[in-house]
Amino acid sequence: MSAETAQAGITRRRTVAYLGLSVLGACIGLLFLLPLWWAFVNSLRPGGDTFRYLNPLQWETFFTATPTLDNYATLLHSDLGLATLNSIIVSGITVVVGLAICSMAAFALAAIPFRGSGAVFIVVVVSFLIPFDAIAIPLANLFRDWNLQNTYAGLILPGLGNGMAIFLLRTFFLAIPKDLVEAGRLDGLGWWGIFRRIYLPLSVPSLIGAGLTLFLFQWQSYVWPLLNGTDAQHILGPIALSNMQGQFNVDYGVMFAGSMVLTLIPLAIIIAFQRYFIQSVSTTGLK
């Protein structure tokens, strides 16, 4: 067997693998999309037709020949616009401030050898074992005493310190070689400099992951804003969506249209940040 045919064999095998993986990846991706696609199609249909084409399967189950934007037009008369804006404000501030304080904490736990770091870490872990919805009632009582009810601060504060984000960042920070810290120190960098100039730039993927965690906590926030006495001015997305359901009837067409609006923004974020996932420690020339 000559070297050339072996080479050709490898190339052919690679092409087959490439095609196979592409098809498999596409199938799985589309399978995950399917339930959401169904909701999307029904957002283009009058609510009364939502359950019409379920069984047996037919092309109308997943497509519609007569799409209408009526459901989206209905949304214009609801609070959803204001609510989405509020959700963006609350989630945006939470991500920026939350990432700052969580990455600082994670840095302290991962890079600074200090006595008691184990105990602090235990507190961090315990804090994310505590179901937030279960402690929301006592917390809402505290917020009332502090006059934080029905304020943006009251909505944002509970999302800032996120044990899971700290845990995540610490995990990835630990993978950064300690040599770099020493090197940074010799370069005259202080701890802040090491954090800013070495750790943060090397941790973009995990920062995005932590940011997503912080974002979703606020984006899906539902019980807390209500307990905290949120009024129509401070209304958030999930509450506006839920408000669209009547007591006796739900217009699923409108509800799905609303949920598409609320899904669109995280989707844009996820897609926008995809390319940063390529960037990582290995590609920045470090092993």
Next chain:
Amino acid sequence: MSPSQTTDRRAAAEGRAAFARPARRRRQAPLVAVAAAFLAPAFISLLVLRIAPAAVALWESLYRQSFLRGGTVFVGVENYADLFGNADFNNALLVTLLFSLVVNPLQIGAAFLLAVLYTRKAAGAKIWRSLVVLPIAVPPAVSAVVWSVIYRPDGLGNSFLSLLGLPAQPFLTSPQQSLASIMVLLSWIGVGYWMLFLIAGINDVPTELYEAASIDGASAWRKLWSVTLPLVRRPLAFVLVADTVSNFLIFAPVQILTKGGPSGSSNLLMYDIYTRAYTLGDLSKAQAEVIILVLLTLVIVAVQFRLLRSSDTA
């Protein structure tokens, strides 16, 4: 990263042996101060906004409220004793443990395989993997509605089964299938999210390692097992712990789809807590249940940490 830093690295490594020890001793006090400064904002917010209300829960779980008799009475561990004497609670505990035992390995395994798949060279990998991540962005109430349509006896699920020539399934209306149905729905929501962290980890694995393994003639499985897996150990550990915890805190789909039924077969602890606190208004017993849930999670997470540590040294 600037070149000067990289060149200094060796010097640092050499120098460390010489003065790291005395230097550390000298810096002992400031180190704690520096760490405290970095930690303070997050740590205080966790203490005040998570630990403190949980402590209130702990405190209140020792009391009992009675608005008919008025006021609260200290009852010690009676709320806990009542819970453990209650068949429904014990069932919820059992269901939760079973759920956790099955759903976590399932999700993590799926997330890992998907992460491997979507980091291979393939057409449109980034688009497809965005689709897998997408469900996490859907409002939970809407996910539940869509899946209720899939699981309806005349719904999409059975339509697909009949297309494949399979018999119709009862899904959520059967005590044998309801928990499994919830697991599938939760995996649809969560697997892509956990996959993201593993992708971040896999991208950190230097490509030369794979090339070296390929030259050695290692099979794809072998590479997966002996190159990828050990190198994504850290993100995998995070995903394991975080996924386990998240799954303990699930209640929205249960609330919307099954209300814990049929016959308590999908009555997860967190949903039980939610109904007890918000629907039945039995706050003190709900708080006792929260404490039990937190302790249970803590034990399992502690075991996971221990296992991870010992596998580290092995």
Next chain:
Amino acid sequence: MKRKLLAATSLLAAGTLFLAGCSASSPNSGTAIGSEGSGTGTVNLLGPEDPATLAPVIAAFKAKNPDITVKYSQVPFDQLNPTLEQRLGAKDDTIDVYTVDQPRLSQLAAQGFLEDLSSLKGQTKAAVPDAQYSVNLYQDKLWALPVWNSTQLLFFNKKALNAAGVKYPSIDPAQRLTWEQVVKDGKAAQAAGTQYGLLLEQVESYYQLQPLAESAGGGSGITGDKMLTTDINNPGWEKAMQWYADTFSSGLSPRGVGGFQTSPIFTSGKVAYFVGGPWDIGNFAKSNIDWGVAPMPYFAGGSQATPTGSWSWGINPASKNKAAAKKFLEFASLDPAGNLSTTDATTIIPANAAATAQYLPKLEALGGDKTKGLAGLIAHENTETAKPRPVSVGYIQFEELMGKAFADIRNGSPVSERLKQAAQQINDAWKQL
């Protein structure tokens, strides 16, 4: 490891102390509990309705009382109770008037979350049907004023009945169908090609299933002079629930379809008989199918019973503007024009008797020919067959646990055992009271 644990526990302990201090101090912070106020200014109203629904009553009130502004905030229905519990419990004075789900009234009153309105007893008794007066009483005091009322009707799909050669049921309450007949006709319709024979709108709710048990002679399920004794294991309850279970096991009704997904099944023509509320009429009128309406059935040989009750509105004792709040409340409930305006933008029966008389013809007109005679039927049900839900401080626990039992029975749990289990669960939950 031990040291770390110790550190963590001591931290927790410190937290507990800090909090114990907090929770001890919080009751003192709300010293002044509410006041009458000036009788002018802003009244904050909280409820689960779409703001558009309440806009007409708010505007009508403003026209009569230019110095009072009513500000409405909406809370999603599924979170209304927890939200109220928390905010009223914390003496939140940003709620003046709020909507009270009628069966929860006794618990809210017992918790001190409602202002005593007994001075309006005489006026209220005169203005509303008896069942709507009594549901607002707890320990002989009046705690809220009724705003809306409800009932249940039997809707039928004409095409499905035609195909099976079944005669349309009459709207005349004297010719009310029996459940036995409904099952027979429903099965005939299924044989003639309709997918399902019968469907109840709120498949797992006590509100809609109570009349089954009442009709079979089982009573409401709660007895005793304190109304804290369960009575759901009697032959009446077992008969009603066995009948209900059979409608699902025989395939007459679909399992696994719940919540708000039931009425679309009727409008897509897949079910012959549908038990629903007046609120369905608007949507059904817009749909493509041909339908009619008849009285809610009863068991052969049993009594005739229909659900009733809806929302009352009450005043938060911590309100700083009670005088104005009371004015608004009286307008929305006791003033016929005011009460009628609460139904301008929605399909629901007003509680005020004079308003009902004006409203029902409008409702009847909404369905055109299909609902001819509806006004007379609803008026009849309101006064003759309406069975209010039991007034008990334990109703909330009862309803929740019964809901789970209904769901299980629907999915095939043995009826008698499941009811026994429910009784035990309810007694267990009532122990905390």
